[in-house]
Amino acid sequence: MSNVILSVTGPTAELRLDNPDKMNAFTAGMVEQLGQHLEEIERRTDVSCVLVTATGERAFCTGADILAWGALSPSEFARHWVRDGHRVFDRLARLSKPTIAVLNGHAFGGGLELAAACDVRVMAPHATLALPETGVGIVPGWSGTQRLARLVPEPVLKEMALFGRRIGAERALQVGLVAEVAEDVRAVALKMAERAGRLSPRAVEITKSMIHAAQGEDRGAMVEAIGAAAIAATEDRAEGVSAFAEKRKPKFPGT
Known part of the structure; x- marks a missing residue:
C-alpha cells in the first residue's frame, strides 16, 4: 500500500x-x-x-x-x-x-x-x-x-x-x-x-533551469540542457543527423 x-x-x-x-x-x-x-x-x-x-x-x-x-x-x-x-x-x-x-x-x-x-x-x-x-x-x-x-x-x-x-x-x-x-x-x-x-510550458521550464543555474542547483547539467535545447532546433543538427544516417560527410549550413 x-x-x-x-x-x-x-x-x-x-x-x-x-x-x-x-x-x-x-x-x-x-x-x-x-x-x-x-x-x-x-x-x-x-x-x-x-x-x-x-x-x-x-x-x-x-x-x-x-x-x-x-x-x-x-x-x-x-x-x-x-x-x-x-x-x-x-x-x-x-x-x-x-x-x-x-x-x-x-x-x-x-x-x-x-x-x-x-x-x-x-x-x-x-x-x-x-x-x-x-x-x-x-x-x-x-x-x-x-x-x-x-x-x-x-x-x-x-x-x-x-x-x-x-x-x-x-x-x-x-x-x-x-x-x-x-x-x-x-x-x-x-x-x-x-x-x-496558462503559461508557456517550455518557457517556464527553461526559465526555471536558468534560475537554478544562477543558484548553482545542478549548474552543469542545466547549462548543457539549455545548450542542447538551443542546438536541437538548428539546421546544423538536422544535417549532422542526416549525414550520419546516410554515411556521408555533413555540409553544415551554419543555421
Missing part, C-alpha cells in the same frame, strides 16, 4: 504524503515511492504544475521516521538512507515543472527539506518549521544545511539548526521562505497551479 499517492487533475499533479499515524514521517518505502512518482511526472506532457501535500492538518511531514533509520548501521545510514533521500529530493528540486509545497501543518527535519526542494511554499498559520536533528544526535541529511542555506538568511538557519528554535508562519513569510500564509493553503496552491497552467 502506497504512502505517497500521486493523482492528476487536469494539468495539475498532486503528490500526497499519506502516513498520518506517524505525522507523515518518511519511511524508506516512501522515499522510493516519491522517486518513482517523480520519474513518471517528468515524462508526462499533460502536467504543468506539481503540488506536494500531506494527509491531515497537524503535520505536513515531521521528517524521517526514527524507527526506520535508528537501527541502521553507520554505513547503511550514510550510504543508503542519506544518499537515497538526497537523490530523490534532488530529483524533486530539478523537476522541469514548477512545484509548490503545501504546508498544511508542521514541517520538521526531512519535511522541511522536502519543502525546500520545491520552487515555492505556502503555509498554514498554525504550522511551524524546525530542524530538530541535533536533538536526537544526528545532523540534517537531506540538504538542510545546503539548499536551505540558499533560501533563508544564515542567522535564521543557525537559529533553527544550532539552537533548536521553531519558526512560525509569519516569521517564515518575513524571511521569504514561504510565498503566502493562508488558512486554506491547498486552495491558494491550486490557484497558483492554475496560473502556471
